[in-house]
Amino acid sequence: QSLRIGLIPADGIGKEVIPAAKAAILALGSDIPNPQFVDLAAGWETFTRTGVALPQETVDILRQECDCALFGSVSSPSRKVVGYSSPIVALRKELDLYANIRPVVSVLVGEKPSVDLIVVRENTECLYVKQEVQTVGEHGKEARATRLITERASRRIGQMAFELANARPRKLLTIIHKSNVLSVTDGLFRETVRSVPTLPGVNGKYDQVTISEQLVDSAVYRLFREPEIFDVLVAPNLYGDILSDAAAALVGSLGLIPSINAGDNFVMGEPVHGSAPDIEGKGIANPIASIRSAALMLRHLGYTKGADRLDTAVDQVIREGKVLTPDLKGTSTTNEVLEAVLRIL
Amino acid sequence: QSLRIGLIPADGIGKEVIPAAKAAILALGSDIPNPQFVDLAAGWETFTRTGVALPQETVDILRQECDCALFGSVSSPSRKVVGYSSPIVALRKELDLYANIRPVVSVLVGEKPSVDLIVVRENTECLYVKQEVQTVGEHGKEARATRLITERASRRIGQMAFELANARPRKLLTIIHKSNVLSVTDGLFRETVRSVPTLPGVNGKYDQVTISEQLVDSAVYRLFREPEIFDVLVAPNLYGDILSDAAAALVGSLGLIPSINAGDNFVMGEPVHGSAPDIEGKGIANPIASIRSAALMLRHLGYTKGADRLDTAVDQVIREGKVLTPDLKGTSTTNEVLEAVLRIL
């Protein structure tokens, strides 16, 4: 048996941090049985070279030959480019990776405020369906986008969120919405998530979970002011995107925050940070978000021991504070941080 | 000549802070010629009493008999209620108050980080057009909302933002969007705002303004990490809603943050905070956001001296730090803060 992992570094620092995550997985030795890596193309560079940002071959190989994948980060054109469309958004949809799970946790000792939360972001719909049209009206151009919220997608992300909340000590679930304005779409999201405990087969399993709600604007406010009130947050796609960046800001750097895009049959790790054109090629990108994304992915697949080893090593490197990249006010390189992690493993 | 001011306290602490703002305006004496106040109904309580959240009478009187208004805050039903719709969103549209201007400034001495920015929020469209439908598909309910972005609305909010940026020392304008996903709608917003300096009649007026851009997720991240990089931010409606709450979190309390809803012929002051059901009726709501909203409104109308006096008094009360409401870790009441302001005026 072997674990087949697709690697899609894509653009910018993605090409520096995904190799680090690969090295970390390899260093786990027998905890991961025979890992096999497949290099796959996607992104803005791929687009400029081939005219497509997400080659069909990449999707096919992921579907047919991989158990999971690691995705780096994509650069976006600074102006609208005909035919270009974000490959990460497309991949989430193609592989039906409906849950984007983003844990944000303080590690530094005495760090204030203390953050320990998971953003559970719906990953396939909302404004990300990208149904947009432009017309010309009486007063000039008019553009319209569709925001889609379905019962089905809200239910399955709700189930995932209840499952995660129930497994945590505090068992708090906060539903994020803006139903004071979007009473129909966000109303459907809210009601559907709320009704998860009453679904057939649940049988009181979530009785211990405390449900609360926050409007997205006030959620961002409270996240800054009192992040300790949050445990698991479940949100439609765009709010989840914004909230996970907001939460990341509380714990030192986006370079620390991992995620997985999870579906019923596939999981893809992805650091939450972007392609960071300002530091691309300098070898100083923080590999921690990618290593942690690998750990999350492995844990999701049941490789708990390997995942724990990665997380423990990373936490120790951060706590020691000696080998850190510039985003954490250190002076070390991507490779030095990777090596520090590998030494502890 | 007289200045006719509609007062719409609406719900919750709105009923406690709007009277404070009225008292502050009255205390300006001859700096405001003969202010006349008209009490007007709107909100959730009005809805439960009359079946409409925004009575036509309120709109008519504002249109026909008022020069400006102060709006408090609205409570939302915790579940979808047929026929209820947010009166503040409706008022903005009815009176074509297309710009929501929200300055966020640190006042406390030595406060870190140091924030001095204005969120210029488009106030009439985006998802706030509230065009939502629900249907039933193969897998259950499906809800769709329309996000509308027009060239006309983007242009006029862009003009307002350039005007404000140009009047400030740093002259930085950051356009907030998510055009890596919403290339058509946010693409139109971005391009239209960018093209403001080339409009007929502008004639190089904005040549000193530096334009930059941020994706909304990374804008929230950077707002937390390095708020000092921002000067004027211009954003579509929903992003502006979220960003102004995020910025408010940096300066101590939402209870400090004022706004105006401005159109070509009318202006309405509005504290950014909500109706705060948790402290409603206790007499401890912070009146500063409302007093500052009155100041912003007066300044917009050309009453610079009165506006400056209000702001100076409020700043001094905050700096002295002796008379503060609980949101700022003080123990004073709404009235005590108001009196402290009036004493300085």
Ligand SMILES: CC(C)[C@H](C(=O)O)[C@@H](O)C(=O)O
């Ligand atoms: C690159 C972009 C399309 C993406 C998103 O908005 O989902 C990113 O911000 C993320 O959070 O993964």
Ligand SMILES: CC(C)[C@H](C(=O)O)[C@@H](O)C(=O)O
């Ligand atoms: C009450 C609500 C509809 C409103 C909004 O979203 O605009 C509020 O959050 C605000 O910022 O004024």
